[in-house]
Amino acid sequence: MNKNIKFIIIILFSLFVFFVFYKGLEKPKNYLPEKNLNKIETSLVFKNLNDQKEILLGDLITNNSFSIINIWASWCLPCRDEHAYLLKLRNINKIDIIGINYKDKKSNAIEFLSDLGNPYHEVLVDLDGTKSIELGAIGVPETYLINNKILVKKYIGPLDDAKFKEIINLIKNEKN
Amino acid sequence: MKKIKLILYIFSFTLFFLNNLNAANSQQVDKISKNLRCLICQGQSVYDSQSDFALSMKILINKKINEGKNEKEIYDFLKNKYGEWIVYEPEISQNTILLWVIPLILFIFGGILIVRKVSIK
Amino acid sequence: MINQIGNFSLFIALFASIFLIFQSSNVIRNKSKNLDGKIFSALSVQSLMVLISFFSLIYAFIVSDFSNETVYNNSHTTKPLFYKISGSWGNHEGSLLLWLLVLNIFLFIFFISSKKLLNKYRILTVLFQELIIIGFLLFIIFTSNPFLHLFPIPKEGTGLNPILQDPALAIHPPILYLGYVGTSIIFSSALAALVYGMVNKIWAKHIKKWIVISWIFLTIGILLGSIWAYYELGWGGFWFWDPVENVSLMPWFCLTALFHTIIVLEKRNIYQSWTIILSIATFSLSMGGTFLVRSGILNSIHTFANDPSRGIFILCFLLVLVLLAISIFFIFQKKLLKNFTKTFLVSKETAIIVNNWFMMFFLSVVLIGTVYPIFLEVINGSKISIGPPFYQKLIVPFLIPFLLFMAVGPKIKWIKDNLSKINYNQFILFILSIAISYLLVKLYGISYLLILPLFGLGFFLFFLTIKDFFSKNSTLSQKISHFGFSLFILSILFNGTLAKEFSSNMKVGDERKFLNKIIKFENIKIIEKNNYKSLVANFKISDEKSSISLNPEVRIYNQPRTLTSEAAINSTIYSDNFLVFNVIKDDGYYNVRYQFKPLMMWIWFSIILISAGGILSYLKKNE
Known part of the structure; x- marks a missing residue:
């Protein structure tokens, strides 16, 4: 009898392990930091790209409306691809887009913007990449949709049609 | 006689063992970044990685240490941003208690099994 | 065609x-x-x-x-x-x-x-x-x-x-597979032997050869993988506790336990069901490892092409095999000899079971550390990472009693022995070992808490295994393997505690001071090869006495387009000088990482010694 119980327990245990692995296969393999924080680090102080003036991030994010933070660099190829979407967002919705220029050379960054157009309300500089980490970014490009100083949605990687539509919808729904 | 020898063994052992308690931490940044997982090249530590993310992370850790933050505060800060995943050594919590305890339980269990199968005389 | x-x-x-x-x-x-x-x-x-x-x-x-x-x-x-x-x-x-x-x-x-x-x-x-x-x-x-x-x-x-594209990695998989596959023979034969009630001395003698041969291949396979990681990944380490590495280590622990237990079965005809359980577990771990690696369920530096349908296939296949094995075990368990008598506390049988106890503990740490994140994510959705600190914290303290048992265990006789054999000679060696390690710790200012007992016992084991070469109460293969292991522990301890590392961004012509050395970035040149372009740098590392020149490379392969860093390693019997550089975005600057690694070569050599013991034991047919 004792032996049978042992047998059943071991079989059940094997099945349990099987089940867990089976489920585990469905999970995504790569880890992406989903939204861990709803708050945006508003106390960060940045320098402006053009005149090097110090600006508090919190001052740029307006209350009671949407803003977008976009982390980009001139050396980053996907950033070029997503640039058109940022311009569109700027034109359609008149939202403030705050650009954070990530580990870039000033001259290259300015050239990039004059070539492709400037969607940004303000371009801030993150020379050593540490401020982006304080914002919870892992690289370029990343885009944060913020409403009322609260992080609504975080996009890691370049914007595309789907993400663009989602942003438009999120803004529309909120306004209605 | 046997017992005395054994005690002598254990005694000389613990004596030197205790003598060596004064641990000092010098290369804090290295130590912390070795315990952080790089999010870009997953599977590498921040310390080993050459990615932009990892390089910035090392600068940030340095800054935080200068600000007077201790190791735990830095981990907490980063966990807050990136989730528990970023540290290689999971803290003991509801989620991880079993991780630390199961091997020890198995060890004790094994010990009991052996004791039961062994006769002293 | x-x-x-x-x-x-x-x-x-x-x-x-x-x-x-x-x-x-x-x-x-x-x-x-x-x-x-x-x-x-x-x-x-x-x-x-x-x-x-x-x-x-x-x-x-x-x-x-x-x-x-x-x-x-x-x-x-x-x-x-x-x-x-x-x-x-x-x-x-x-x-x-x-x-x-x-x-x-x-x-x-x-x-x-x-x-x-x-x-x-x-x-x-x-x-x-x-x-x-x-x-x-x-x-x-x-x-x-x-x-x-x-x-x-x-x-x-x-x-x-x-x-x-590397010689060590070209032969690493075949050798490792020889080890893995060898365990399948052990598995099948253990089940067959169980069914026919022939789990006895004769079978043990016969299957021992397969155990030894699998063990040799697995050990050498792991060694090759580790050497490859050392010089190719460019991080200067040889073991990262990465899931893919752990997966090869798990069957190794099991097989090492089996290697010892089968000797007891062969000599004393006991521990039959434990032998069978170990045989089943070893193969299940080999297969389970294949599943973990090939299904892509784990997040690892070494990635294989992943395809979930493959994972599901291996998983189901593994389940079938495991259920089959368990059922056979429970059905035919009664055929095992019932002549079980308790073994004596001080006897070789007990010593070997203590070895198994530690092997199983190390195995459980590695196994749980590797699969725990999968379980946690499935059960409540949280994602965690388990890395080197976890394994070190659980394994290192247990090495202390393990080394102690290992020093004493092999000298104990079969059936019944007594401890009064611990003579004053051994005790003097013990004190001597502790004294040496105390001096070392003071000399180098090592501050890690457990280092002293670890060094002490490492030396103790080292001296005892050397002394054993002059005694007759164990086989030569065992002496070599155990001596190799003591050497391994000592090299790892020296390597881990005395390694020094330096990292800086440098451009051609720069000089940096590190410890008592000067690292000079002499020049860099571009070499075109058939399937890659190579940036070869020249560094000079000099101290008062000597200077060495190191030529690390960064290779830009064209198919597929990949950048790799080839470390330059200067190995001597005392230490390795390891230097690797990387291209960074700052114009003209390169990230340079220099590591001084004492006794690196002895780590490899000691594992070769451990395997050599195995090979010797295989060659001796009628031991």
């Missing part, structure tokens, strides 16, 4: 497998008498077919036949011939084919070398082994076929990942 040959051979092998399963179960159910001849020829045909299949794949790689999808995905015409060949098993499909080949060859060898044993036992082993083979055949043919046809035929392949 060659693709079809390879493919058809696999199908013929599949039919041979079905035939063998059918025939062998007939023999077992007493339906037909002696079918040795038939089984022998079916096995030969099967092995031959898999061999043909394997060689057609190699041929397709050599001639760069890009109508073959595997070749297209993993090769390139400009690749050197050596890596074209090794590339055939450097990918998922090809490596499985190699695995299958080894399975067949091992079974064939088993069949012809076990003629003295009970015929039914042999046939049943063949049956179990064929179940494994058929699983692999189905897996290869239906989810990972290396002979898929591509049309239109591409002109050029996509190339082999450059970090895999």
